[in-house]
Amino acid sequence: xxxxxxxxxxxxxxxxxxxxxxxxxxxxxxxxxxxxxxxxxxxxxxxxxxxxxxxxxxxxxxxxxxxxxxxxxxxxxxxxxxxxxxxxxxxxxxxxxxxxxxxxxxxxxxxxxxxxxxxxxxxxxxxxxxxxxxxxxxxxxxxxxxxxxxxxxxxxxxxxxxxxxxxxxxxxxxxxxxxxxxxxxxxxxxxxxxxxxxxxxxxxxxxxxxxxxxxxxxxxxxxxxxxxxxxxxxxxxxxxxxxxxxxxxxxxxxxxxxxxxxxxxxxxxxxxxxxxxxxxxxxxxxxxxxxxxxxxxxxxxxxxxxxxxxxxxxxxxxxxxxxxxxxxxxxxxxxxxxxxxxxxx
Numbered sequence: 001x002x003x004x005x006x007x008x009x010x011x012x013x014x015x016x017x018x019x020x021x022x023x024x025x026x027x028x029x030x031x032x033x034x035x036x037x038x039x040x041x042x043x044x045x046x047x048x049x050x051x052x053x054x055x056x057x058x059x060x061x062x063x064x065x066x067x068x069x070x071x072x073x074x075x076x077x078x079x080x081x082x083x084x085x086x087x088x089x090x091x092x093x094x095x096x097x098x099x100x101x102x103x104x105x106x107x108x109x110x111x112x113x114x115x116x117x118x119x120x121x122x123x124x125x126x127x128x129x130x131x132x133x134x135x136x137x138x139x140x141x142x143x144x145x146x147x148x149x150x151x152x153x154x155x156x157x158x159x160x161x162x163x164x165x166x167x168x169x170x171x172x173x174x175x176x177x178x179x180x181x182x183x184x185x186x187x188x189x190x191x192x193x194x195x196x197x198x199x200x201x202x203x204x205x206x207x208x209x210x211x212x213x214x215x216x217x218x219x220x221x222x223x224x225x226x227x228x229x230x231x232x233x234x235x236x237x238x239x240x241x242x243x244x245x246x247x248x249x250x251x252x253x254x255x256x257x258x259x260x261x262x263x264x265x266x267x268x269x270x271x272x273x274x275x276x277x278x279x280x281x282x283x284x285x286x287x288x289x290x291x292x293x294x295x296x297x298x299x300x301x302x303x304x305x306x307x308x309x310x311x312x313x314x315x316x317x318x319x320x321x322x323x324x325x326x327x328x329x330x331x332x333x334x335x336x337x338x339x340x341x342x343x344x345x
Contacts, residue, residue: 002273002326003333004144004227005020005203008318012150012183015156015311019175021138022160029117029133030164036115038248044071044105046344047078048222049093052154054215055310056091059162062212063171063307072260073101073344076108085112092118093158095150097125097268101344119157121150144337146226147298148318151219152182155311174305178312184301185315194324195296198280202253205232207317208240210259210266216257220317227325227332236272250278255320258285259313261306284316 018340041060044052066089076082077100083105092102099121107130109116118131121139128134137153156178163171185237187245199205205224209217217234224232227319235244235246254274258267266291274281283294285305300309302339323333 004146004322007144007148011149011152012179015339016179018156026160026164039087039329040067041089042069043091044073044102045093048151051215051219054091055155058212063162064165071105073105074295077101077105082108085109085114088114090114090116092127094127094155095121097122097127099344103127105128144333145335150309181301181312185312186216188299189316189319192319196323197327203230203244206254207234208237210236210263212310213257216313221322226335227321228328239264248277249277252279253280253283257313258290260302260307262288284313
């Protein structure tokens with residue numbers, strides 16, 4: 001078993017540990033945020049962490065009524081003329097906490113008098129030192145280049161913070177069910193070699209998701225790019241229909257992330273459009289009707305609250321990407337030209 005597969009399977013235990021150990025720190029940070037009452041949230045991140053930030057846009061917007069924007073780090077580094085961050089909650093999300101551009105955004109936030117928070121797997125990192133508050137992920141070493149358990153832990157940390165800010169007990173109860181749902185998602189999609197073999201020579205993929213799982217589409221596409229070196233483009237259904245759908249014809253592979261929730265009907269309508277174009281549709285869903293229409297069905301456990309579905313829906317995507325790399329004769333642990341820590345300005 002590859003290192004990345006091992007780390008995928010470590011996620012239920014890693015999430016259980018995070019939910020237990022981070023509850024106290026999260027409550028303290030949430031109390032501080034309520035005291036400061038920020039008007040909006042700015043999140044600085046790159047790569048998989050940036051996809052976690054996309055989840056936060058829906059999470060804090062829907063449940064905490066906080067606008068969330070993604071930082072433009074090069075404004076603070078290359079241009080040295082970043083916007084004022086006064087009145088914001090400035091959050092840096094980074095596995096390693098070592099990328100200078102992400103650190104620069106938090107340093108700017110502190111200079112502007114903003115409340116700053118680092119979410120990282122390395123509590124002694126430069127990012128953690130730059131922040132007023134630190135929320136460690138505590139998932140242990142992640143050796144594979146492709147992020148898996150640090151990604152799901154980042155989602156969980158953001159979800160914990162949102163629930164603590166809202167002070168809604170039922171949401172905390174739903175969070176406690178996540179590790180078991182993640183384990184079920186892994187078990188339901190554990191053997192994908194035969195399913196992905198038909199895509200061995202694929203050169204392109206489109207990945208679609210909407211709402212909370214817009215982030216999931218981006219993260220699955222990233223995993224495909226990193227491990228299989230193909231062109232994988234993420235879209236929402238709305239963005240795909242505004243032009244790019246023209247490229248989709250017979251045999252074009254599309255992966256749709258479609259768990260139950262308010263946007264399920266939109267995904268179902270898109271899949272009908274893709275069927276009419278004779279696309280090859282891979283579906284991640286708990287909806288039996290959509291799974292039955294898929295060329296390749298990647299099932300999800302039932303009963304996942306929509307706001308937590310990205311933590312569960314990402315698992316089939318991770319496993320699909322790793323299985324695809326293997327069927328193409330590639331090593332998913334060592335993507336060419338990449339290293340575990342990327343430091344950018």
